[in-house]
Amino acid sequence: MKLYIKEYISYIDDGEIDIKKELKQKYKLDTRRQDRFIYLAVYGGQLLKQKIEIKEDDELYVTSGVGNAEIVQKTNTYMYKENQPLKLFDFINLLGNTTSYYIAKSLGIKGKNIFQISDNFTYTNTLISAYASILNSKKDVIICTIDLVSSPEEITKRVMGVKKSCEVQSSVNYQKLSLSKDGAIGMIEFGLDEETTCKAEDKPFETYTSYVINRALRDKKDLLHVEIFEDKKRTIKVKSFK
Amino acid sequence: MVNILSCEINCAKSLTKRALEDGTEIPYFSLAEKIEQNQDEIYEAIKKVVLKVLPEEREKTALLVGTSLVDWNLVDAINACAYEQKELYSSKKRSIDSYAKDLSCEFGLSSFTMSINTACTSSANALLEAKNLINAGVVEYAIVIGVEIFSPVMSSGFYSMDLLSSSKPQPFGKNRDGLVLGEGVGAILLGKDKSPWELVGGFSNCNSQTITSVSSSGDECVEVMHNALKNCAKLAEDITTLKAHATGSQANDEAEMNAIKKVFKKEPNIITLKQHIGHTIGASGVLEIAYMLQNVKFKNDENIMCNYFGFGGNNISLILRKHR
Numbered sequence: 001m002k003l004y005i006k007e008y009i010s011y012i013d014d015g016e017i018d019i020k021k022e023l024k025q026k027y028k029l030d031t032r033r034q035d036r037f038i039y040l041a042v043y044g045g046q047l048l049k050q051k052i053e054i055k056e057d058d059e060l061y062v063t064s065g066v067g068n069a070e071i072v073q074k075t076n077t078y079m080y081k082e083n084q085p086l087k088l089f090d091f092i093n094l095l096g097n098t099t100s101y102y103i104a105k106s107l108g109i110k111g112k113n114i115f116q117i118s119d120n121f122t123y124t125n126t127l128i129s130a131y132a133s134i135l136n137s138k139k140d141v142i143i144c145t146i147d148l149v150s151s152p153e154e155i156t157k158r159v160m161g162v163k164k165s166c167e168v169q170s171s172v173n174y175q176k177l178s179l180s181k182d183g184a185i186g187m188i189e190f191g192l193d194e195e196t197t198c199k200a201e202d203k204p205f206e207t208y209t210s211y212v213i214n215r216a217l218r219d220k221k222d223l224l225h226v227e228i229f230e231d232k233k234r235t236i237k238v239k240s241f242k
Numbered sequence: 243m244v245n246i247l248s249c250e251i252n253c254a255k256s257l258t259k260r261a262l263e264d265g266t267e268i269p270y271f272s273l274a275e276k277i278e279q280n281q282d283e284i285y286e287a288i289k290k291v292v293l294k295v296l297p298e299e300r301e302k303t304a305l306l307v308g309t310s311l312v313d314w315n316l317v318d319a320i321n322a323c324a325y326e327q328k329e330l331y332s333s334k335k336r337s338i339d340s341y342a343k344d345l346s347c348e349f350g351l352s353s354f355t356m357s358i359n360t361a362c363t364s365s366a367n368a369l370l371e372a373k374n375l376i377n378a379g380v381v382e383y384a385i386v387i388g389v390e391i392f393s394p395v396m397s398s399g400f401y402s403m404d405l406l407s408s409s410k411p412q413p414f415g416k417n418r419d420g421l422v423l424g425e426g427v428g429a430i431l432l433g434k435d436k437s438p439w440e441l442v443g444g445f446s447n448c449n450s451q452t453i454t455s456v457s458s459s460g461d462e463c464v465e466v467m468h469n470a471l472k473n474c475a476k477l478a479e480d481i482t483t484l485k486a487h488a489t490g491s492q493a494n495d496e497a498e499m500n501a502i503k504k505v506f507k508k509e510p511n512i513i514t515l516k517q518h519i520g521h522t523i524g525a526s527g528v529l530e531i532a533y534m535l536q537n538v539k540f541k542n543d544e545n546i547m548c549n550y551f552g553f554g555g556n557n558i559s560l561i562l563r564k565h566r
Contacts, residue, residue: 001380097359129374129375132380
């Protein structure tokens with residue numbers, strides 16, 4: 001399977017930028033009723049929008065390794081620890097596709113919009129789904145990968161299944177992909193998995209592969225990336241058009 | 243051509259009541275065998291329906307789940323370390339997709355698993371994604387699961403929005419007063435083998451006026467239905483039966499009825515199912531199609547449109563065809 005990369009952005013959230021404030025002041029977006037996970041996802045979308053035209057019928061696939069743990073923690077605390085009633089917009093934000101709704105709204109996308117999680121290779125499985133979809137629709141597709149470290153960090157580490165000593169990071173990555181080579185800055189080849197006896201290193205966030213691909217594009221380098229999950233590996237080839 | 247090769251459901255047979263966390267009782271379509279909100283019981287419930295639709299060529303079979311279930315792996319991780327009581331650290335990757343991954347390992351399926359979370363359209367979207375995967379040659383078969391188990395959190399959310407009926411669901415009824423939630427698990431096996439039922443295709447988008455509803459004009463529903471017809475190279479008059487989303491809520495039913503009037507000059511036969519099994523939220527895509535194929539008689543050459551409209555602006559129309 002092969003797709004052309006039209007544009008990309010990567011953002012590691014080190015806390016230096018007040019993202020909510022940035023969304024309101026710089027991008028003039030309504031941030032009411034949203035939370036940190038949604039802010040980060042929408043912010044990444046705005047960075048992509050600055051670099052490339054987003055079309056109304058572009059397809060949008062959003063994936064995450066952990067999901068919005070903070071909203072689950074918030075509702076869990078309200079309902080089961082403090083015996084408080086569930087708040088309306090906390091309920092709405094519990095739904096995975098609420099995040100993809102706000103991304104779509106901020107980018108002006110009215111096409112297909114899928115929020116999905118895969119236990120194994122969540123980014124590459126999303127890439128495969130997106131490829132299969134646009135093979136049929138002939139549209140372009142935007143893939144968003146988002147991971148937010150919650151507090152305490154141990155929640156994120158437990159869900160990711162990494163060592164307790166692993167340093168985890170919040171990150172959002174976007175790629176606009178197409179079947180067409182026109183205007184592409186790179187190409188990505190990928191497939192289903194093969195057996196391996198190699199062991200994976202812990203990653204700072206579950207959707208790290210999308211970040212690694214974007215970094216290769218930034219550096220205008222070709223890349224052979226092997227992603228490992230348990231006893232399976234996926235090989236991804238990136239060709240940068242220099 | 244991607245066909246529905248088999249389907250299986252475990253859904254409620256009658257209307258009962260369930261209690262929310264504060265003790266409030268709501269009408270609810272409960273499974274006969276009560277399933278607790280824990281990983282093992284949900285896994286076993288899904289496994290029972292998957293076992294009944296397993297194809298022979300398992301290694302070429304993907305498994306996709308559509309659900310709006312709260313991810314209990316997250317809740318477990320939160321309970322293990324966010325409050326006073328701490329559990330021993332465990333590092334084993336878990337997510338909402340772990341049900342699919344574990345089943346895939348247990349039955350030797352393809353390692354392609356995916357869990358789609360787009361509220362009420364989740365498993366309908368999973369069906370369309372699975373069809374695309376088969377058409378693209380990524381896999382030869384796909385088992386698509388729809389699962390929704392009673393959740394006090396989800397039910398409280400609908401209750402707090404004042405969307406629940408106090409009595410019984412009356413989809414498209416004049417006196418409808420809200421929806422009644424339900425639980426269930428359904429599985430549909432898709433593949434290219436011969437079958438009387440084809441999943442012709444459909445269209446999925448996110449264009450609703452607000453995050454919780456479509457506009458009363460139904461224009462968003464019209465758009466998705468028109469595009470589904472276009473994608474499947476069908477005309478409105480080719481549709482003989484419409485399985486409506488029809489939740490029984492005042493506003494959404496009105497929007498869908500308005501949309502049907504705009505799309506069809508002559509209304510097809512309209513089926514509503516939520517009075518029988520409740521609104522099974524993320525599971526409704528698979529469950530309602532499987533329920534319909536098992537309980538409704540269709541003639542040969544019928545084209546059936548199935549609508550699903552959900553929170554988060556997600557809308558989808560699928561088209562099925564009964565072959566000779």
